[in-house]
Amino acid sequence: MDDLVDDYDQALSPLRRCSNISSNLIDDLLLILYKLHLQKRFSEPIPTIGMYIALASLAIAVKLPMDLTIQMPGVLDQQAKLGSVAFMCIMMAFLLPSLANMNGMELATNITALGVLIITLVVNVCIQINTGLISHSEDMHITEYDGAKKSKGIIAHDKRAIAILYVAMLLMLLMIYICTALMILKSKQVLESKYQEMHKSIQQQARQLTVVNLKQHVIKYGVMATTGSTQLVTYCSVTTSASEVIGFLIFLLHHFTMPDNIRYEIRHRAHDSEYKWSILGILIIQYIGIILGATALLYRFDAPIEYMLAIEGIRKLIKFYRVESCWTDTLSDWRHNRLYSSPKLKHLIYKLQIFGLSILTHSQKAIVMTCKAIIIIPMLIAMCAMPPLYLFLDWLLLSLFRIQVDRRPEQVLHFAQYVLQPQDRNISARTLNSIINSVKCSNQNAERQQPSELMRLIQNVRDFKGVIEFDSLDVQSNYRDCWSLPVVTLATIALSLHEIQPGVLEKFQNVVSDGLVYVKLVEKNLNHNDELVSVQKAAERLWLEIEVYHTWLKKNLKDPELQEKTAIQIVGWFRDNATNMELVVGHKSICASSMGRITKTILLSNGNNIDEHGTDTDESGNDTVELSQEALFIKLSSMIADILAACLTNLPQVIVTKCHESVIEKREESVHAAATLLGKTSEIINTLQARQLPNLNPDDSPFIDKWRDHLRAQAP
Template sequence: MGYNYSTNEYLELVDDLVDDYNLPKNIIYSLLRYVKPIYRSDMENKYSAPMPWIGLYIGSASLVCILAMVADLLHGLRSRKLWFPCKYFRMNAAFLAIIFVAMKLLVDRSGVIPGDVDQAGKLGSMAFMCIMMANLLPCLATMGSNELLTNIIALGVLVITLVVNVSIQLATRVVSYKEDVPIIQIISPKYADVQSLGITKNRNTMLSTVYVTMLLVLLVIHVCSSLAILKSKKVIESKYEQRHNRALEDIQRGLLTVEKLQMHVTNHWIMAESGSPQFITACFPTTSASGVICAFITVLHTLTMSWIIKAGLMKDYNSDYSWSMLVILIVQSVGVVIGTVAPLSRCFAILSFKVSFKIIAKHFNVFEVESYWTHKLYVWKHASIQTLKRLTISFCIEFQEGIVVVCKIISLIPFSLMIFVLYCLKSVVFSSSEQNKDLRAYALQLEDEMELAERTLQRLSKSVKQLIKKGEKSQPNNLMKLILERSYGFQGVKCFDHIDHDVPSKVEYQDCWSLPVVTLTAIAVSLPKIEKKEVDSLLKSVREGLVYVTLVEENLNATHDYVTIQQAAETLWQEVDVHHKWLGYKLKDHAFQDIRAGQIVEWFGDTARNIVYTEDISKDDSISMSVCANSMYRISKTILLTFQTDIDDKVNQKNIFDNLSSMIADIMSACLTNLPQVIITKCHTSVIEKSEASVQYAAQLLGETTQIIKTLQDRGIPSMNPGDLSFIDKWRAYLGDP
């Protein structure tokens, strides 16, 4: 009799025995006692049927984590950041949930007669978790205080849950025991050495204990690093502000030439890259220690995989997960190998970036613990008045210092290897070149002794130049053509609107840069006797120009008074550019084909006047319509007064179109004289985590607009107050009465 019989088959067997052999009642009762366990076995088999698919779900969750780590590797290689910042694989609610799914084997304490592959799968999950934790360490630096606390607590709960479950499994021998071996040995003593075919009990127990210990060590490293991050970010932000102010003092002397802007962008790029919170965290000895732990875990897991290759070929997986256990083991083993690359590379990359005589002395002074490691704990201690709490925090301070010292000692392993390799390669790592002395002054480091290597500064300088060159490949050629061919100065800013009074309006009207550009463009493209290619060329030029005009407005005119007008202009431009309409009216209406240009302009003025009078401004869209209509009324009346009767024949329509194009070019040119100030503004951000992206945008913007800036500066910029250059009404006042 075996447990492979179903309940019905067993009952039929009992019936046959009773009928054929007339068994006594006590024997019949004894046989019937086995019905219940057989039934339970049948139910367990039924309930465990979907377990292989759950195994695939675990493998899929593991694969998501692996792909995110691979994405970070590719991002680091592409951006030449061999310390591999965390961009995709991050510690947040989503990924913590995915990681919990990937670790289901460790929280699953069930399992009947597990095989060697099943045991290796549980060991592989522990190794994979260690690797993922080491990969997640730098992303702690991107979080605020509350987010950091929340995620560390969530990670702690996850790790403690895994550790407790594995400990229970060790105690109940679910992880460390292969049940069929002792059964075989009892049945036939000649198979006493069969245990040597797979993972032995003692070896399995030892590996599980090592992995559990490493999980706890990595959790402690995360907590210790989090305490240091809070203070280190403040130190870096303080130094960033000091160097930013120095850079502003240097650039504000004289005209903001392209060369000055390039140097300003480069200085801020050095600050952004060297002061990146993830880069600073990657420099921690705790990060180096986690890299060494990763290497150790990978070696252990590689040995484990070599031990169970034969078991895998023999399909020795007997748990409910069945064949999916082999899938989980393979996927997570690949994750262990791939996931080791980033933490281990950080150990060597950071040292190669910063190696110098000073850093050598700093590394060998392992028993010095910098103040930022314990600053937060001392703040908590001084804020507490309870004796027990102060004693607890004092213990935490000592423990924190001990962890830092141990991590520094561990980090000497990759440091010594790096020094040896560089020495063997005869690399010039100890030179103190003064080639980049000016750039070195803008490098941000937690400690003054930890300076960037010369080649690192050269790499950063080269990378920002490449960003500028990349921007040069995307120059707005149509806009540049319009400025060169149509703009002869800035007089268009003065003459596009010289009406002495507004049409009576329910909202206060004032100009911004983009609204008159859009209004003039709407009139120009509605003229019926202008060739299509000229209209298309103007639209392309305005489309490119408004991108930079909007940048000027958003960065230099972002006051409440102007935002409503700018939003109205943006909405109107979408209507003109995409739908070829103005406030719902078609710009190329068939009715326009047979009437004079003067009548078209008059129609715009009259329609605009009616909209201003009739619109209900209680709605936001009505306010926008009223602002756009007021602008159209003033500009159309100005055009009629300027050109008078010469507006009607074909030749003069072309002249009018050219004059409108010239006004548009002049207005955008005046606005774009503020591009240097926009680039300076974009270089600086109060949030250190966003500084890299902000400077990168500024570098590309500088590359795109270099020719525009040079052209406008060569033509001469009015000697206005620099603070007035970003406002169109200040320009009009200056040009009207210089």
Template sequence: MACTDDNFGKDVQNHLDAPMPWIGMYIAAASLICSLAMAADAFHGFRSNKFWLPSNYFSLNATFLTFLAVSLKLPVDLTARMWAGIDRLAKVSSLILMSTAIGNFMPSLGSMNDKEILMNVTALGILVLTVIVNVCVQIVQMRRFLDRRIMFVEEIVALIFMFLQLVMLVSSAITVPTMKKYLKSKYREMLKMASDEEQVERKKLTIDQLRAMVKKYWVMAETSCPQFVIARSATCTASGVICLLIALVLAEALLRMLMVYKTFRRTASYYDSSTIGILLFHSIGVTLGTIAPALRWYTAINFKCSEEGKRSAFKDELKIEKYWTQMLVEWKESPLPWHIRDRKWRKLLHNTKRPILSFFVRVQILVVLASKLVRIISVFIMSPIISFFHNMGKLENASYSSGSRVQVSELGLNTEPDFSRYVLLLEGEVQLPQKTLQNICNQVDKVIQIGEMQQPKKLIKLIKLFGDFRGVSEFDSSKVPSLHVHEPPNCWSLPLVTLTSISIALPNISTRNANWLLSSVNEGLFFVKFIEKCLDSNRDLVNIRNAANVVWVGVELYRKWHDNDLKEMSLKGRKSKETLQELSNKAEKTVSEFKRDVKDFLMEDPLNWPVKVIAANSMYRICRTILLDLEDDCPLTDEGMFERLTVMIADILAACLTNLPRVITIKCHRNAINHGAKAVRQAALLLGESQEILQILQQHRTPSLDPDQAAYIEKWRTFREQEN
């Protein structure tokens, strides 16, 4: 009976152990995903010349914490038999991968709000402490066999470094909210300073002035980016050193294992050969993951070794700035977050809270001091090497720089403005090296160049046809009787969409010309919608813009206006006047039916009309206006009518696009450090895409409208009528 039970137990155990190699492959896959995400961050950083390598893909969140928890299954598995060299090495590599991952997580704290930081750091702390406790339990339980525990020293070192990485990350997390408040305050001050400078200058900005303005705000946004500020901090620098040391520990362990066992194929665990895959992907992850922390460490050291950093001569290097401990001090002095009625309990809890937080303040100071000491030692070691390469670079560029200065002085050319005054720094930070500042400015040039390669060629050709903005006032006549007591206002895009619909519905127009106009207006609407969304801050014209968007989908994709086939209308072989009359009648019928059937008092406001009715009212008025002009003018051929409408479209587009400099400026003025860089990038891209358009518009005299008036087509029309 006992023998039967033993056989049954062995059979059950064998069935339970059978899927372990598949679980090992799952662990290896999770490790590979983390490795690829860290590699993607490194690739993106190199590609964008951000050598501090921001965390865009591999960041501290629930997804990657889950993947890391899976990849850490070996260290937390207390019952698996893993005594072979390759098995122990796979366990050690798991701990080292976790340490490397924490080092890569550091800058991503800058992209989170306070609640996200608290939740994610807490989750990471629970995971790390769980791993440490499990490994310690296993060591205690197996203490009789420590003499046979391979890689024991490396395992302990990996545990210590993993805990230190967690301490560094928590220390940085405590600083982030205070740091962001300081940066926001400084950013607002600098925005005001920059805005005041622009008001002193000319109102009409040239392309070169726009380019300089975008660079100015780009420097402000990039240097105040919370991720960049964390990446150049003392704790992140120390974390980079730990990543380098822990990578060397893994390299030593791999080399020693190879020298002792001559192979990486010996395994005694139930994970079988999948242990080799786990070790392989962990090693790849550590190698790729060390790139970002090491480069951040080098970048911070390079700042200190630069000429700007040497001016401080390490003075006050060990000073603890206020922002490192301000949050803990505020928590210490603030009242309890819970409502407790009993005064004795409140006093007891408050008295308990104060010494605990005082202890954490001292720990924070100790961590920051240690991090700064690591940075000083790093500077001392690396300074001769960095200085050597700096001097070599200066020698190579000396002749070129000398010739450039002579050429500039002889030609009397203006040098680029000094953007160093727009760099945002925390207290105690050294000024960024000139090369780093130049790299930041070069990023703007690259974005603008990308925009230049995407310039809308067909739109540019259309804009060249515009005359003196007459089409802005001529597309809708006050002589046309209204179909309703109240008329809906116009936005820029609605008359453009309506005029284009009419143009491609005209008879005897070649398909090539119709397609060209359609493509040109489509390119123009990209800019028009961008301008409308940016300048319509009160969202008064949202419904009018929606009407234009709905109509344009049908016109562009299906050549239909409200289910009326425009291409079929153009092939009926009739005159332009008849086509205009048909479109006008159908539009009038739509508005009249709406007016007759709807009794809701809310619909008395044309801003609340259905989009189909708003579009129909626009079609009715524009068709009637053109028909009135046909009665006054000499009869036009179909081609002549098409050309006339094309010029009218070009006039409206040109008038709208005169707002581009203001939109670029507004994008640059975005008052948010988390989204400022994204907004300035949009402004730089927009400048590149619209550069030739701006050059065309600057060659013509534009009406002297107030910027707030120039944003709306109705204001343009009023101004033109008064001018006439």
């Protein structure tokens, strides 16, 4: 720094020798030169920052319109600054339906944060309009050519008008956001009430849970979940449609001003700011983002048309101009919430509250009416254009691809009673048919993913005897059993049998893994109580250890010690290790208890026992015929198949449970998950329902101990 000052001082030394120039003036000049140097030095990274802004523009960066210090007098500079505001408008229009996924507190927080951002942006743009940072006058664009001067003057005037228009649209979109948030709060309550009423009605229609009936059940809840969601209500609301029209109009304005600015950039150097060449990159990225956003808005605009197509008769079009109560019900409810105040001010505060809410209510109605006015012209145009377009698409699909669009009006009429909407609005048959086909598509795609190997394992199950054979009444138990733990324990013993071919063991492990996927669904949805949670988690953790590390509680299943043992000695080895671990705290104790109980049951079957030398003897102490590993493997596989089959008889109830989701935002996803589960397990359900199932109480069916008690009571 000192060297720089010395250089400037040396350059100004001739002036110091002039007697008519004061030293103070020279010092001031030296300071000015130094400040100019610093400004140039600090502005060197600005083009790099400009490229960062260009990339960040995809995330709605608003740095340029927020900047009150850096002058951007160039035509291209001005366009880039206003392009950020245009992009903000389009993204606000695009993101409006996302409000439907928020609860009351989230809506308040996000609307407040958005309001702070928009108000700050609007104030900054207004300051720049007033100070001339946006839309400089012709005097600031003087060039040596009159034609260039005239062109710049016209463009400068346009920039000022465009900036004012963008500011107005930002404020309008902010009011639309607030209006939509108030509507969502009330609509969610109305839709929830209607959903619960319809759910009770369906529950009263007791029907056998066959695959055919389950498909109908899933579609019913699919229609209820989709049409009764705040997502669809918000998506098809007039405020969303108006915001889409506003966004598309802003895109058209930005699009038609771009060519003039690009041509001017080619003829003249239109970027005069410190961002230099990077301003062109910012403009291009902005333009791409604006095009993509506008395309998405245009594609989405047919949603309100569906409502209009559902209206019968032009006379009902008048009803479109009425403001439904769902827009103002939230404000009406707030009238009854008294604000806390002192007794002296209670009357005054209440009157001010009523007065303020009355103004907000009228404002809300005005915004809704304005939105309806905004969308009515493009809506009528679309209504005229869409029917011929649909006919043309149907003809094209039939002519070129021999595909005939399946309207299925009968299925629409059958499921129309399950449509949930606030007020008395309807949806078109085309939309309802699309919802039904969406659920069917999830089901049909899953039908191609049937677990065939699991089917082969359980298709020979007849009497479910394995449910009682794995556990003897003569063996004490410290924990209540779940479905997954005995399956994992039996599979562990089977996987340790070294005389079984590795390929067979690998296939067996994969089948058990497939079965445990559905077992966990039964446990999670039907018997996920506090008493069984720890047991289920222990089973899940143990199976992960077996699959990944091939160990049981840190004991290697490929241990050379096991490779030399017979089948019955392997069972005894597991029994001894389990006995030593039963006193350990945590999941190891649960797993060891299960292993000890099952191995003792196997050893006690048919009166056999294991002495201290590992010799298989009967109750009289005589040596017995050694059980082969192949026979033990078949026995273990049979018990696993019986347990899995008994557990999977609960799949229809799991599907019914998954259809009914308590959280409104998750219902549609849950129904599609139920449709997928039904598709994957339809063959299993049909196979098991063809068996003679025990006559259990439906509330007892999800629990293995209830099955075991019932089967033992029925045994001869």
